């Protein structure tokens with residue numbers, strides 16, 4: 001079976017006060033499941049919005065996405081599609097977590113935009129954005 005990847009962006013529902021706990025919880029569950037099912041990828045959070053890219057076997061990532069899409073912690077889930085890939089970009093990361101940082105900031109600035117939403121992802125800049133996320137430092141959350 002061939003490797004596939006999918007991605008989406010969404011709007012977080014919760015208040016600012018619950019953000020850290022919520023991301024903690026998401027990553028804890030994600031790392032456990034993804035490790036077990038050979039799923040890798042990245043979760044990016046900035047300004048109330050999530051962007052997630054998930055790689056693995058097609059059936060596995062689509063079933064996972066079906067669950068994520070109905071998760072009550074976010075809404076307005078915009079699915080960009082699933083496609084076959086030759087190799088993983090996030091090999092070794094069961095779910096890398098990246099927040100807005102100077103590197104990502106510069107990525108948007110160089111394109112005359114401020115956010116992922118205003119940029120609007122398409123085939124060419126999606127690949128560039130993922131390259132940035134591969135290179136970006138992984139954010140570590142303080143322990144609960």
Ligand SMILES: Cc1cc2nc3c(=O)[nH]c(=O)nc-3n(C[C@H](O)[C@H](O)[C@H](O)COP(=O)(O)O)c2cc1C
Pocket residue numbers: 026029030031033034043050052054064067068069071073074095
């Ligand atoms: C933004 C976001 C990203 C998520 N990413 C993952 C993930 O990569 N892997 C995972 O197993 N769960 C992830 N979850 C959690 C799932 O939505 C869901 O809570 C989890 O799969 C447990 O589902 P269940 O309660 O139906 O068993 C994510 C949730 C959100 C809100």
